[in-house]
Amino acid sequence: MNEFFIAKRYLKAKHKIGFITILSAISWVGITIGVAALIIVISVFNGFGGLVKNLLISYDPHIIISTQQAENTEKRINSLLSENHEVKSISPILEAKGIANSGNNFNVVVIKGLNLPTLNSLGFIKQKNRIENDFKNNFADIFIGQILAAKMGLMEGDTISLIPIKTIKQSVVDFTSLPIVYKGIVKNIFTTNNKEYDENYIFTSLESAEIIFGGRFRINSFEIRLGNIESLNTIKSRLQKELGNEVKITTWYELHKNLYDVMQIERWSAFLLLTMIISVAVFNILSTLTMIVIEKKRDIGVLMAMGFNKNSIIRLFIYQGILVGTGGIFSGLLLGLLTCYLQIRYKFYSLDPTKYIIDALPVKVDLLDILSIVLATLFLASLASVYPAKKASEINIVESIKYE
Amino acid sequence: MSEILKCNSVNKTFLTGQNEELHILKNVSLSIKANKLTVIIGASGAGKSTFLHILGGLDKPDSGEVILLNQNLYELKNNELAKFRNKNIGFVFQFHHLLPEFTAEENVMIPLLISGKSKNEARKSSLELLKTVGLESRKNHKPAELSGGESQRVAVARSLACNPKIIFADEPTGNLDSENSKSLNQLFLQLKNEMDISFLIVTHNPELMNIGDEIIEMKDGEIIPIDAKQNSHGKENS
Numbered sequence: 067m068n069e070f071f072i073a074k075r076y077l078k079a080k081h082k083i084g085f086i087t088i089l090s091a092i093s094w095v096g097i098t099i100g101v102a103a104l105i106i107v108i109s110v111f112n113g114f115g116g117l118v119k120n121l122l123i124s125y126d127p128h129i130i131i132s133t134q135q136a137e138n139t140e141k142r143i144n145s146l147l148s149e150n151h152e153v154k155s156i157s158p159i160l161e162a163k164g165i166a167n168s169g170n171n172f173n174v175v176v177i178k179g180l181n182l183p184t185l186n187s188l189g190f191i192k193q194k195n196r197i198e199n200d201f202k203n204n205f206a207d208i209f210i211g212q213i214l215a216a217k218m219g220l221m222e223g224d225t226i227s228l229i230p231i232k233t234i235k236q237s238v239v240d241f242t243s244l245p246i247v248y249k250g251i252v253k254n255i256f257t258t259n260n261k262e263y264d265e266n267y268i269f270t271s272l273e274s275a276e277i278i279f280g281g282r283f284r285i286n287s288f289e290i291r292l293g294n295i296e297s298l299n300t301i302k303s304r305l306q307k308e309l310g311n312e313v314k315i316t317t318w319y320e321l322h323k324n325l326y327d328v329m330q331i332e333r334w335s336a337f338l339l340l341t342m343i344i345s346v347a348v349f350n351i352l353s354t355l356t357m358i359v360i361e362k363k364r365d366i367g368v369l370m371a372m373g374f375n376k377n378s379i380i381r382l383f384i385y386q387g388i389l390v391g392t393g394g395i396f397s398g399l400l401l402g403l404l405t406c407y408l409q410i411r412y413k414f415y416s417l418d419p420t421k422y423i424i425d426a427l428p429v430k431v432d433l434l435d436i437l438s439i440v441l442a443t444l445f446l447a448s449l450a451s452v453y454p455a456k457k458a459s460e461i462n463i464v465e466s467i468k469y470e
Numbered sequence: 471m472s473e474i475l476k477c478n479s480v481n482k483t484f485l486t487g488q489n490e491e492l493h494i495l496k497n498v499s500l501s502i503k504a505n506k507l508t509v510i511i512g513a514s515g516a517g518k519s520t521f522l523h524i525l526g527g528l529d530k531p532d533s534g535e536v537i538l539l540n541q542n543l544y545e546l547k548n549n550e551l552a553k554f555r556n557k558n559i560g561f562v563f564q565f566h567h568l569l570p571e572f573t574a575e576e577n578v579m580i581p582l583l584i585s586g587k588s589k590n591e592a593r594k595s596s597l598e599l600l601k602t603v604g605l606e607s608r609k610n611h612k613p614a615e616l617s618g619g620e621s622q623r624v625a626v627a628r629s630l631a632c633n634p635k636i637i638f639a640d641e642p643t644g645n646l647d648s649e650n651s652k653s654l655n656q657l658f659l660q661l662k663n664e665m666d667i668s669f670l671i672v673t674h675n676p677e678l679m680n681i682g683d684e685i686i687e688m689k690d691g692e693i694i695p696i697d698a699k700q701n702s703h704g705k706e707n708s
Contacts, residue, residue: 068583076570364531368567371528371582372628373556374547464520467563 069378072369073385076358083361084266089354092202094394098345101398101443102405104340108435109406111333113428121423123318124189125258127289128298130159130273131305132314136285141315143288146153146308157184158285161273165234166210166250166268168218168301175214177268179275184291185209188256188269195222195254197271200387206229206274208250211264212257224252228268230278248278259423341442347394348446351387355454359461367466376459383458387451388444395443399436406431474504474636474668475525475700480534482520495531496691503683504635507662507669509682518672519640525670526638527555539635547682556584560629560667564641566621568613574600574624575609581631599627603657619650626657630665637661639671643678655681 081087116259133139147153160179165172186196188209197207206228211221218343220226226249233245250270258264270278292298298317319326359366366379374382406429409415413426482495494517502508512518523529525536527543536543539558546554568577575596582592602608603623613621622642629637639658643651658669659681671678679685687694 068580071583071589072569072580078616079571364567365569367568369580369584370552370562371526371555371561372581373632375552377549378584464523467528467567468564 069382070385086357091419093350094467099392100344102402104439105402107336109429109431111278112430116430117428126318128292128318129290130316152294152295154291155184155303157181159287163231165229171218175268179272181272190256201274206250206270207253209254209269211267215255226250228303257440312398313380348450352450359454364463367463379459380455383455384451387447391447473501475502475538477536480531505529506683508684510672510686512688517691522672560634560637562629562639562642564644567626573610578628603627636668643675
């Protein structure tokens with residue numbers, strides 16, 4: 067590591083050409099700003115990503131299994147997963163459109179039936195008003211989205227009418243049959259912060275849904291919710307292996323793949339654009355080192371006379387580039403992480419909670435991102451050092467030691 | 471006595487700014503015995519320094535061969551030649567050429583570190599060598615804090631670092647006053663006698679000619695060997 071020993075000393079040296087010190091400082095500051103900006107921006111992307119993920123996994127089922135043979139599949143799913151501690155709930159899904167009516171207010175809604183344990187454990191449901199009973203006395207207990215409830219002027223405990231679309235269709239073609247109206251009691255008004263869900267969805271028990279939609283035969287899918295989302299892929303592949311190809315297994319991630327793809331593209335674009343700031347700063351390393359090579363021409367010749375080979379000279383200058391880069395990376399890390407910490411702790415960049423679902427810009431620092439930023443910067447710094455290092459190794463010994 | 475260095479028919483030509491060929495070394499052949507202090511003298515532009523650089527493996531001849539310690543230098547690849555220089559050759563230049571960012575001790579350590587020695591080993595040897603040249607007390611001084619004579623002594627200590635078989639010195643006293651020159655000459659003599667080292671020195675210094683075991687004169691790219699003892703008094707500063 068003689069090269070490193072010398073490179074380190076050269077970094078501290080006072081330069082005869084004062085401009086080298088200025089250039090060196092500019093590259094240092096540039097890398098600091100670039101690295102800090104990258105850390106902050108990527109962490110905000112992570113923050114938003116995490117927020118969206120939390121919103122989605124608290125509402126959506128984590129795994130949906132679609133099948134043509136519901137009864138058989140249900141048994142097999144239960145036998146496969148009943149002992150699995152990562153699984154929070156398993157339920158058949160009975161979902162269809164209907165009309166919700168209260169007074170003069172009619173709304174087309176999606177009525178979704180789930181079994182009671184699943185229904186009552188939904189993350190966005192207030193636990194105080196659970197659905198304890200299935201369809202009773204011709205009344206179905208329901209959960210209703212906040213926006214829908216507001217539109218219909220409903221409060222907890224109110225009653226509404228639910229009309230399945232199928233019976234409306236029948237009455238259109240057959241004048242002797244009238245649409246069947248079921249009664250629903252609002253047990254819970256929920257908020258998912260997702261407009262589509264809060265405006266269109268009504269939840270009820272599986273049994274109530276069966277009665278409203280006229281039978282269990284309509285069930286052709288199941289939903290699974292997990293306690294730990296990290297085990298998603300393991301459980302999915304296990305299910306796929308055991309249940310074979312007659313079932314289609316979709317994860318919550320696959321349901322929102324388009325959204326995630328866009329978010330990934332945005333994240334990568336930000337990464338690349340901000341890396342360009344670092345590239346500009348790193349370009350100064352190239353200028354600095356080129357000038358150092360000119361300044362140290364004689365020393366390079368002397369080192370070569372004493373036995374340094376071309377590769378050692380190349381290493382010496384690449385180390386020096388990396389050292390300047392490392393200084394910038396270190397201060398950039400400090401600045402970036404400090405900013406992230408202050409935002410997480412004191413929320414100094416706050417958002418209006420009446421307009422947004424969060425009160426401050428979300429920030430999530432990811433170790434892997436930090437590592438990628440550090441490695442990318444080190445790579446750029448060493449890349450910038452290659453040209454001056456190569457030039458240094460081509461110095462003619464005799465030419466360089468001739469004069470003082 | 472065995473020979474340490476031999477060169478056969480060495481030629482070197484440079485191109486001038488006007489694209490004219492300048493024949494610096496003309497078919498030079500030479501043999502140098504081990505453990506001798508050989509001095510090359512000659513007028514400026516006679517090709518002495520170029521010859522020294524070629525003999526020391528710093529510059530390639532256009533033709534001819536240089537055999538040092540039974541090794542044809544220019545058959546070696548660049549990396550092998552660098553290693554060979556580090557292990558077997560020490561250089562002292564007209565200007566001390568110490569690295570300004572490093573202390574006297576660290577400057578002497580560098581060839582040892584290049585050879586693969588650990589920092590501790592290198593530091594130990596470096597201190598011994600500084601003692602040999604009488605500059606132990608200046609070990610923590612940087613070149614800017616040393617006098618010309620002291621710097622050149624540190625440069626000599628550095629050239630001795632890897633225990634070389636031969637030291638090439640190009641006008642080592644060229645930049646020193648007479649007092650310092652004298653003391654450096656004595657140091658060369660002392661080192662030659664105490665350590666098993668050969669010296670090849672290019673100089674204008676008449677005193678170095680006096681202590682030389684063998685004197686070689688170069689003129690217009692050719693050499694004329696002269697017996698040192700006979701000619702030392704007759705030879706004027708070339």
